[in-house]
Amino acid sequence: MNPSLVLVALFVVLAVVMTVAISVGSVNVPLGDVWRIVFRHLGGGGAAGDPALDQIVWSFRTPRVVLAALAGAGLAVSGVVLQSVVANPLADPYVLGVSSGASLGAVLVITLTSGALGGLGVSSAAFAGAVGAVVLVFLLGRRGGRLAPTRLVLSGVAVGYLFLAATSFLQLRATPTELRTVMFWMLGSVAGAQWGQLTTVSVVVLTTTVALSLFGRPLNALLAGDESATALGVDVHRLRALLLVLTSLLTGTVIAVAGGIGFVGLMIPHLVRLTTGADHRRLLPRSVLVGAIYLVVVDLLSRTVDRPNELPLGILTALFGAPFFLWLLRRDKSLDSV
């Protein structure tokens, strides 16, 4: 199928899925009303019609659905890039210690201040932790001004364990309520999305995602190996450093506002690769859209399957995604060989 047509189709699916996700909830809003309300606000108009309906659609559900889409897109594209940059199919956006750093930051705030600083406090602490962990991993993984993939990944794992030790210790001393908050945060959720915070997040996520999507050609060359990529005119060390900084910024931002959503960043890249091949020029934009669609759907399920309770996203991303992924994996013949 024509590649541009696939992208258009995925865009349409994303728009439909987002509309449905906004309309469904404790109060079901007709799809037409969803569009009307969203477009009026986007056009700069204020609330009109039923103020309760307007508030549900614009103040509660839309930011949450938008955040789910941004988080899904960002995690998926980071996963694609990192798997190729460190040449490891097991890599995910958290491979450089981003999530362990963010967790420590979040847990520190939740347990030591009982989250009294509010949502922003947890987010800022998580972002600071993520940045701290990545900087540490970069410093440890660097030698002679170059980032070697294997050393980088192993440094990421080790730093991850180090931070996990501190996080676990804090969790043991936490009260049951704090512990529940911590658990929920670590498994990820977009329930706390608010427009104020979302502006910064969407600017960062959109710019880094678009920037990363431009690197299809050099990432393809990287698949041939470092020496071959060099002979193809790619400055491998600069490319690697640049992409690691961009993905870390993207992942750190997502995790700061949405918590440690698992599975998406590891599996969506493979899922798209299994269905459309390894060429990054197709893989990157499709992963962005599939990641966004997937997380919007999962978020919808997380607040509807066990109403009125909400489930953390990390439970459902894997619960629904893993069986489908395993089915694809068994079907793919190219994986028979080593």
Place this chain on the structure above:
Amino acid sequence: MKLTVEQLHITLDRRPILRDVALEARPGDIVGLVGPNGSGKSTLLRTVYRSLRPERGVVRLDGDDVWALSPRAAARRTAAVLQESGGGPGGLRVAEIVALGRTPHHGLLGRDGADDHEAVEEALDRCGARPLADRDFGSLSGGERQRVLLARALAQRPRLLVLAQRPRLLVLDELTNHLDIRARFELLELIRSTGITTLAVLHDLDLAARLCDHLVALHHGEVITAGPVLDVLTPGLLRDVFGVTATADRHPDGVVRVTYGAEPLALDLLTGPTSRSYPLRHPVTRL
């Protein structure tokens, strides 16, 4: 394109790998680098395709220092066929691998145009890789992979070709199989037919003699001798550099063949060459 290497010096982990290496390949020349394992052949190639920066000396392409060129500009002139299997996830299809040759011709925003398409199609045809175009690279045989990697290099439309052939594929896998020997000769024919200036590492001296116009013999990072094939492959050099008793002769069909003695030389007989024993018959600058 003319390749000139001047007074190249490389040290890795405080071990000198290349010492004052100089060579020259004129436009259209096929120059073979020969020498035992560890003699510095692959390192020399790395400096040519701009992967390793020499601490002294220069590599020039038509007079321009490769390190003064941007990585992409250098890759538009030089293509390399390396024995490297990428460790990245997922497999590219053959047509996608060949299309990688167009990488240095585009920036981040560049989209494929008619010349890209044409270069890829021509390279696929030239290397007989068209029937493989939709195959997964991982499912190909050793010989097929070689052809695909050569097609990728040709799609780069380079003026210099760098060939690194390690024994794993060419010698061990293919020596025992008659068909593959044929495939190898076809590959050599193909390289000759391109007319591109070529610098090749070949472990098999027979193959080197078949492919190359000139040979450069390296030992412990130094050029021992350089010149036309038969002038380089003397019994003395084969003994001292490669540790075998052997002779190289031009047969009536015009092909140079190397005939090896029954046994390798006993190690204690190997003195190794000294620069005194091999004065450069053909000064490298006029190779």
